[in-house]
Amino acid sequence: MSKNVRVRFAPSPTGPLHIGGVRTALFNYLFAKKHNGTFVLRIEDTDQNRFVEGAEKYIIDSLNWCNxxxxxxxxxxxNCGPYKQSERKHLYKQYADELIASGNAYYAFDTxxxxxxxxxxxEAKGKTFIYNWHNREKLNNSLSLSAEDVKTKLEAGEDYVIRFKSPQDQILHLNDSIRGAIKIDTNILDDKVLFKSDGMPTYHLANIVDDHLMEISHVIRGEEWLPSLALHMQLYTAFGWEAPEFAHLPLILKPTGKGKLSKRDGDKxxxxxxxxxxTSPEGEVSRGYKEEGYFAEAVINFLAFLGWNPGTEQELFSLDELVAAFELERVNKAGARFDPDKIKWFNHHYMQEQNDDAIAETFQKQHNELASIDVNYIALVVGLVKERATFISDLWELSSYFFVAPESYDEKASKKAFKDDTKDLMLQLVDIISKNTEFEVETLQTEIKGWITSNAIGFGKIMMPLRLALVGALQGPDVFDIMYMIGKQETVKRIEKVIAIL
Structure with a gap:
């Protein structure tokens, strides 16, 4: 690209950052890094009535967690700060005045x-009221009032807004990097409010001025801002500024595919x-992906595919691979359905890639039963069972028998495994295990399988009751691995417990 790439993510600190906002931030980040550009965070806090304490920190913490x-x-x-609009409000009035001076905006005093x-x-006449060229000169504004009247009102401190004067009988030819060419008839546009007499700009003016002053080259934002594109492009023209390139990302849809994803969908x-x-100011707690046990890599990989595809069959991407593959031209126009099962699929994959020692430390912190157990032992257990886990929180159910003996045995499995001759066979098995001096996986496997084969015993007659004795159910990794991990004494103790109830 000929010019330096500078993109921005510009959330409002009115509450938690929605996953759709994270997707917008991600696409900006990927585009910036792909082109050796700069990713800017701007906090758009001009609406002080909706400002929520702590929301800005939440946004920053979220971006950092997502890497x-x-x-x-x-x-x-x-060099383009400050980066909070509330600290930049002294800038906007001069630009609003500039638009009035050039005839592209006007004062409106309508109550x-x-x-x-x-x-x-x-409405009574079956029409829709639009404040624009149709009626602006009949309303209470500087286009219908004399210069003297306007001056009097301003000097008297009368409330006003500054509206953009949208042109009449023009066709705007706009371009979107995702949606292509767009044509807009200016006759259907209303004269948007840009500035208020309380000294605060509206989103439209502050957004354009800040993007210009921060030298933003590409505006990558959600589809909900597409209706604002016509006004924003007109503002760039009115100021005589070069406009950035625009790209409007598709909506993230509900799991049903109908309607925009909301917090209510997640709760439901x-x-x-x-x-x-x-946690809201009122004390309401909303769930987060981090606390639910998702890995940041899984969330990012999943979000990248909400509205974008690489044009290949590959689904698993590291962040660096996403940067290398990302192209705005491969972002879809249509909305992307949020699939809760798919993000679990990604999390399962990244679970397998995690370091066993790191997982073990987290796993130990989650369960008081593990507090006194050597974390190195826990890591070995994790390595045996994690392929069945999607979350670290799944590990206890998958591995509890490595730490505590089963208190009961699966009823259905017991009927299948415990036969008339099981007690006698288990007594013989205890004798073999007790005589094993090495107690290594290989020697246990050789001796026990050799005994089964040489005595023409069905493998199921031994392995099923053995697994039940060790685990309490017909599940888990190889029984010889389990025996080795819990040790000879505990293995014999668990088999003898089964023998006692047979």
């Missing part, structure tokens, strides 16, 4: 009651929609 940290932003000052009257009047179907656990 997609920003290059510039709060706490990482570059809420006046505007409500016009809406209801239009039992999956998180936030990267980290979040």
């Amino acid at each position: 997609i940290p920003y290059d510039e932003g709060p706490g990482k000052e570059g 809420a009651e006046e505007l409500d009257f016009h809406r209801k009047d239009h 179907l039992g999956f998180p929609v936030f990267p980290l656990e979040y």
Whole structure:
């Protein structure tokens, strides 16, 4: 690319960061890193009525957990700060005034009651009220008032807004990197509010000014901002600025494929929609992927495929591989269905790639029963059972018998495994095990299988009751691995416990 790539993620600190916002941040990050560019975080906090204490920290913590940290932003000052819009509000008035001076914007003094009257009047006539060229010169603004009246109102401190003057009878030819060419008839556009007399800009003005001053080259944002593209491009033209390239990402849809994914969907179907656990100011706790046991790599790999595909059969990508493969042109226009089972599939894969020692440390912290057990032993157990696990929280159910003897035996399996001659066979097995001096997997396997073969005993007659004695159910890794791990004394003790009930 000819110009330096600078992209931004610009969330509002009004609550937790939705997984859709994480996907937007991820695509910005991938694009920036692909082109050796800069990933900027800007906090859009001009709406102080919706500001939530702690939300900004939550956003930053979420990006860091996902391993997609920003290059510039709060706490990482570059040459384009400050990076919070509330600290930049002194900038916006001059640009609003510039638009008025150039004839691209005007003061509007209409009260809420006046505007409500016009809406209801239009509705009564079967029409829709739009504040634009149709009626702007009949309303209470600087286009219909004399210069003297406007000056008087401003000097008197009367409330006002500054509206963009959308042109009449023009066709805007816009381009989106994902959706291609777009044509908009300006006659259907309303004159959006850009600035208010309380000194605060609206999203539209602050967004454009900040993107320009921060030298943003590409705006990659959610589909919900597509209707704003016409206004934003007109603002760039009005200022005489070069516009960035725009790309609007597809919606993330409910698991049913119908409608935008919401927190309610997660609550209803039992999956998180936030990267980290979040506690609202009212005390409501929302689940997070981190606390639910998901690996950041799994979440990122999954999110990358919500609306993008590499054009190959490959599904498992490291972050570096995603950076290398990512192209905006391969982002889909259609919405992407959120599949809770698919993200579990990714997590299962990344579970297998985790270091056993690291998993063991986390596993030990999750269960008081493991507090006094050597973490190296726990790591060996993890290596034997993790292929069946999707989450670290699955490990106790899969491996508890390595740490504590089973208290009961699966009823259905017991009927299948325990026969009339089982007690006698298990007594013989105890004798063989007791005489084994090495107690290694190989020697145990050789001796026990040799005994079974030489005496023409069915393998199931020995292996099923043996597994039940060790595990309590017909599950788990190789029985010889289990015997070796729990040791000779514990192995004999567990078999003798079964013998006692036969």
